[in-house]
Amino acid sequence: MLLRLDIRDLLIIDRLELSLAQGLNVLTGETGAGKSILLDALGFVLGWKGRADLVRQGAEQGEVTAVFDLSPGHAALSVLENAGLMAEPGDLILRRTIGADGRRQAFANDRRVSNETLRDLGECLVELHGQHDDRGLLNPRGHRALLDAFAGLDLQPLRQAWRARAEARAALAEAEVALAAARAEEDFLRHAVAELTRLRPEPGEDAALDSRRRMMQAAERIRADIVRAHQALTEGAEGALIDAQRWLEGAAGRAEGGLDAALAALSRALIEVGEASGAVEDFLERLQINPGELEALEERLFAIRALARKHSVAPDDLSALAERLATRLAALDDGAAGLARREKAVAAAEAAYQAEAARVSRLRAEAARRLDRAMAGELAPLKMDRARFVTELSPAEPGPEGTDQVTFTVATNPGAPPGPLNRIASGGELSRFLLALKVCLTGQSDGLTLIFDEIDRGVGGATADAVGRRLKALAGQGQGQVLVVTHSPQVAALGAHHWRVEKQATAKQTRTGVTRLDAQSRIEEIARMLAGDKITDAARAAAQELLGAVG
Numbered sequence: 405m406l407l408r409l410d411i412r413d414l415l416i417i418d419r420l421e422l423s424l425a426q427g428l429n430v431l432t433g434e435t436g437a438g439k440s441i442l443l444d445a446l447g448f449v450l451g452w453k454g455r456a457d458l459v460r461q462g463a464e465q466g467e468v469t470a471v472f473d474l475s476p477g478h479a480a481l482s483v484l485e486n487a488g489l490m491a492e493p494g495d496l497i498l499r500r501t502i503g504a505d506g507r508r509q510a511f512a513n514d515r516r517v518s519n520e521t522l523r524d525l526g527e528c529l530v531e532l533h534g535q536h537d538d539r540g541l542l543n544p545r546g547h548r549a550l551l552d553a554f555a556g557l558d559l560q561p562l563r564q565a566w567r568a569r570a571e572a573r574a575a576l577a578e579a580e581v582a583l584a585a586a587r588a589e590e591d592f593l594r595h596a597v598a599e600l601t602r603l604r605p606e607p608g609e610d611a612a613l614d615s616r617r618r619m620m621q622a623a624e625r626i627r628a629d630i631v632r633a634h635q636a637l638t639e640g641a642e643g644a645l646i647d648a649q650r651w652l653e654g655a656a657g658r659a660e661g662g663l664d665a666a667l668a669a670l671s672r673a674l675i676e677v678g679e680a681s682g683a684v685e686d687f688l689e690r691l692q693i694n695p696g697e698l699e700a701l702e703e704r705l706f707a708i709r710a711l712a713r714k715h716s717v718a719p720d721d722l723s724a725l726a727e728r729l730a731t732r733l734a735a736l737d738d739g740a741a742g743l744a745r746r747e748k749a750v751a752a753a754e755a756a757y758q759a760e761a762a763r764v765s766r767l768r769a770e771a772a773r774r775l776d777r778a779m780a781g782e783l784a785p786l787k788m789d790r791a792r793f794v795t796e797l798s799p800a801e802p803g804p805e806g807t808d809q810v811t812f813t814v815a816t817n818p819g820a821p822p823g824p825l826n827r828i829a830s831g832g833e834l835s836r837f838l839l840a841l842k843v844c845l846t847g848q849s850d851g852l853t854l855i856f857d858e859i860d861r862g863v864g865g866a867t868a869d870a871v872g873r874r875l876k877a878l879a880g881q882g883q884g885q886v887l888v889v890t891h892s893p894q895v896a897a898l899g900a901h902h903w904r905v906e907k908q909a910t911a912k913q914t915r916t917g918v919t920r921l922d923a924q925s926r927i928e929e930i931a932r933m934l935a936g937d938k939i940t941d942a943a944r945a946a947a948q949e950l951l952g953a954v955g
Contacts, residue, residue, distance in 0.1 A: 409469075429901045554771055572746070582735065605723055
């Protein structure tokens with residue numbers, strides 16, 4: 405509920421405070437007095453789109469503050485919580501400023517908030533309706549949402565089914581594209597996989613083969629030298645040393661020990677020569693290379709490198725490539741079966757969506773009948789007992805909200821076919837249709853302050869009285885609050901709280917003010933609305949009669 409609206413330096417308002425209450429609040433005043441400015445100010449603090457030149461001439465900054473009372477469970481509490489703000493029942497103070505340079509700032513309980521948060525709060529706090537409202541009745545795109553709200557529908561299961569259907573279709577399309585691409589390269593895949601399977605290259609194998617090949621090639625070049633060295637050791641050096649040892653041993657007996665050192669050295673030399681000869685012999689045995697082995701090794705090495713060049717990968721990456729190509733080939737071989745599985749998943753998702761959409765359609769059809777009956781009950785008191793309101797359901801393209809198109813239609817004359825509201829209903833009729841619909845839907849909008857901007861234009865007399873009484877009934881439901889801007893004395897007389905908006909002009913400036921009316925002032929204001937500029941005693945008497953009839 406809106407408790408207070410405080411406006412500073414906005415348009416032709418220098419300072420204005422408006423305190424509102426529960427029930428039916430009426431604002432009256434002459435045309436051009438500034439009633440629309442109050443709505444502009446309220447829309448500004450709620451983040452609605454509006455005019456840009458809001459700052460009063462000569463002022464540096466304009467400011468609007470709106471104070472709301474939030475009851476426990478109010479939808480605005482969730483918005484505050486999602487924005488990271490303290491969300492507790494009680495007063496919510498919204499404040500928004502605009503500088504002369506156009507810069508704007510918004511606050512909720514003195515915490516900075518974005519304009520998006522402000523708009524989200526505004527949608528939970530205030531709903532504005534006028535004679536030419538295009539957010540509800542006149543916009544068929546909003547009719548389905550209004551009917552769903554009336555029915556209390558939870559569309560989450562339907563939206564989930566729609567997403568599952570879309571995901572299954574996307575998976576099928578992706579599989580079809582992948583299969584088509586695989587089939588386009590089927591010959592290549594089969595040949596490449598067969599070639600890689602035959603060779604079976606391993607990571608690191610290229611380096612190992614290359615090292616072994618270099619060793620085998622080197623063996624051919626050094627073998628001859630090693631054989632000659634072996635012959636020199638076994639046939640030359642060793643024999644000469646043995647001869648020298650034999651000759652020295654023969655002479656040692658007569659040398660009186662002078663040859664002992666030489667004999668010892670020769671003995672050691674013979675041992676070393678023998679070890680060297682054995683080592684060379686061992687190495688020669690290892691150099692016994694089969695020419696066929698080198699040929700086979702080179703053939704495999706060259707095959708690995710040729711295959712790596714063919715596929716533009718490193719030799720060590722051939723095994724990973726083989727796995728990837730084998731996987732693609734397996735997908736190709738399994739393509740038909742995979743498509744069949746995905747097609748089955750699409751069919752299941754489609755059936756689940758259609759079943760949920762059909763359930764929602766049945767609930768909408770039931771709600772449409774209830775709404776039509778409720779509207780019939782509301783139109784009679786509004787002097788439209790011969791009019792018919794019909795909620796039409798027709799097929800629509802499937803979507804996350806279902807397969808139904810909802811259109812509110814009316815027939816204002818007996819026997820005439822129903823048609824769109826904006827083509828069939830006159831201005832006064834449209835106002836009453838709008839009011840009747842809001843009365844029917846008000847149970848779905850608890851906690852909203854409902855504002856009706858001159859929706860009684862074009863009606864008068866008993867019809868205006870009927871409109872006022874329905875507004876009063878709407879304001880009296882629960883903790884309801886309705887604010888009506890009106891030129892109708894019949895509607896004004898039914899208000900629980902009455903304010904007069906008036907323009908005060910001086911030589912230097914024009915200002916708008918708002919005055920709360922007491923019982924006597926209300927008589928004068930309603931008499932003015934009845935008689936015009938010159939208030940007569942008869943007008944005052946008529947005003948008293950209107951107010952008395954309300955009492």
